[in-house]
Amino acid sequence: VNLLGRSVTAAADYPIVLLRGIMIASKACGGIGGEMEKEREAKVDGRYIIFYTFEDEGAEATERSGEEGSD
Amino acid sequence: LNQLRWDPTLGEWVTYATHRQDRTFLPPAEYCPLCPTEPGGFPTEVPRESYDIVVFENRFPSYTPGATEPDEPGAALTPTAPGLGVTEVVLYSDDHDATLASMSERRIRNLIEVWADRYEELGAREEVEYVFIFENKGEAIGVTLHHPHGQIYGYPFVPPRPKKELEAARAHRDEHGSCLHCDLLAAEHADARRILHKGEHFTAFVPFYAHYPYEAHVYARRCVPSIAVLDEQERRDFAHILKRLLMGYDSLFGFSLPYVMVMHQAPTNGGEYGNVAHLHVEFYPPNRTAEKLKYLAGSEVGAGAFIVDALPEETAATLREAVERGA
Numbered sequence: 198v199n200l201l202g203r204s205v206t207a208a209a210d211y212p213i214v215l216l217r218g219i220m221i222a223s224k225a226c227g228g229i230g231g232e233m234e235k236e237r238e239a240k241v242d243g244r245y246i247i248f249y250t251f252e253d254e255g256a257e258a259t260e261r262s263g264e265e266g267s268d
Numbered sequence: 269l270n271q272l273r274w275d276p277t278l279g280e281w282v283t284y285a286t287h288r289q290d291r292t293f294l295p296p297a298e299y300c301p302l303c304p305t306e307p308g309g310f311p312t313e314v315p316r317e318s319y320d321i322v323v324f325e326n327r328f329p330s331y332t333p334g335a336t337e338p339d340e341p342g343a344a345l346t347p348t349a350p351g352l353g354v355t356e357v358v359l360y361s362d363d364h365d366a367t368l369a370s371m372s373e374r375r376i377r378n379l380i381e382v383w384a385d386r387y388e389e390l391g392a393r394e395e396v397e398y399v400f401i402f403e404n405k406g407e408a409i410g411v412t413l414h415h416p417h418g419q420i421y422g423y424p425f426v427p428p429r430p431k432k433e434l435e436a437a438r439a440h441r442d443e444h445g446s447c448l449h450c451d452l453l454a455a456e457h458a459d460a461r462r463i464l465h466k467g468e469h470f471t472a473f474v475p476f477y478a479h480y481p482y483e484a485h486v487y488a489r490r491c492v493p494s495i496a497v498l499d500e501q502e503r504r505d506f507a508h509i510l511k512r513l514l515m516g517y518d519s520l521f522g523f524s525l526p527y528v529m530v531m532h533q534a535p536t537n538g539g540e541y542g543n544v545a546h547l548h549v550e551f552y553p554p555n556r557t558a559e560k561l562k563y564l565a566g567s568e569v570g571a572g573a574f575i576v577d578a579l580p581e582e583t584a585a586t587l588r589e590a591v592e593r594g595a
Contacts, residue, residue, distance in 0.1 A: 222424075233378070233381050233385070240324070241316075244324060244325035244327070245324065245325055245590045246313070246314070246315075246322060246323070246324035247322065247323040248316070248319060248322055249320055249322065249323070249381075249382050249385075250319075251320055251321075251378045251381075263467075
């Protein structure tokens with residue numbers, strides 16, 4: 198139980214995806230007007246890692262090179 | 269080992285994570301564990317050649333979903349508990365030398381999306397009572413890795429400082445029927461001397477009661493409990509004002525300013541304080557001048573009473589000029 202006395206899911210039950218490159222979610226992003234892709238993988242020691250990729254990454258690269266304004 | 273011990277004198281939990289003594293400490297840039305893994309290079313935390321924004325579980329967690337009952341049983345007066353929770357690292361960019369201040373507004377907007385997603389996902393975990401998004405920047409703060417990154421703690425309790433703030437907000441609502449933070453923001457707008465920048469949906473200011481000379485708060489103008497409920501225009505303006513303030517900080521003394529950045533929002537423990545939370549970000553730079561740092565010493569550490577040697581109106585004027593200069 199947690200500190201408020203509620204039951205807590207055992208660690209082994211956490212939804213860690215074990216296969217590399219499986220897309221977990223892709224959703225429209227209010228702030229960027231595009232899509233955010235979310236991929237969850239597991240490291241060899243069991244820790245998860247999540248890759249967030251944004252549809253506007255190309256624009257970001259352009260922006261980084263100074264060819265576009267900040268917005 | 270992740271365990272909590274109750275301090276009955278202050279009424280708060282203290283967390284013990286002894287494995288953190290062995291965490292990586294200021295490695296050379298070529299061995300940065302937060303950079304992408306180069307082909308044939310040493311394996312970092314990120315097994316890809318490039319990335320946009322990455323979140324992973326900290327190798328040296330303060331809280332972990334796998335925490336077990338402590339070997340030390342404690343006592344009725346001083347109970348113990350497992351250090352359940354989540355400790356995540358958020359990599360803002362694969363560019364080792366970038367800082368949040370140097371990033372584009374577009375990237376900061378993307379980061380806001382990630383923060384909102386983490387708030388929702390971690391907040392949905394039953395053992396997580398409070399999702400705490402923060403960044404420690406600079407060696408003066410004690411940072412052990414320079415790569416641009418922040419952290420997220422999913423606490424199994426509402427931590428003391430947000431709890432104290434939430435209780436003050438609840439008392440204010442009970443007495444006045446209004447949001448404490450909305451009223452504070454209205455007072456800052458009316459006074460105007462400590463305002464750093466007013467966006468369409470967010471305002472940055474040095475609070476009337478700042479604990480650090482160049483402390484700054486960024487408040488949502490709309491009374492929203494969390495980052496997750498911001499709409500498109502609010503997220504854009506949030507990114508814009510963070511960028512403006514961060515550039516101002518770097519312009520203040522002419523170097524990349526260290527700071528602690530924290531986000532306060534509604535606990536995720538089922539609504540205990542949900543109706544009084546108001547999303548805001550607080551920045552605590554340790555510098556009181558270019559060369560001198562504000563140290564927490566006897567009065568601050570032992571008495572909890574801050575002594576500040578500069579008035580907020582004065583530092584706000586200086587910082588406002590820096591924000592305008594840095595734009």
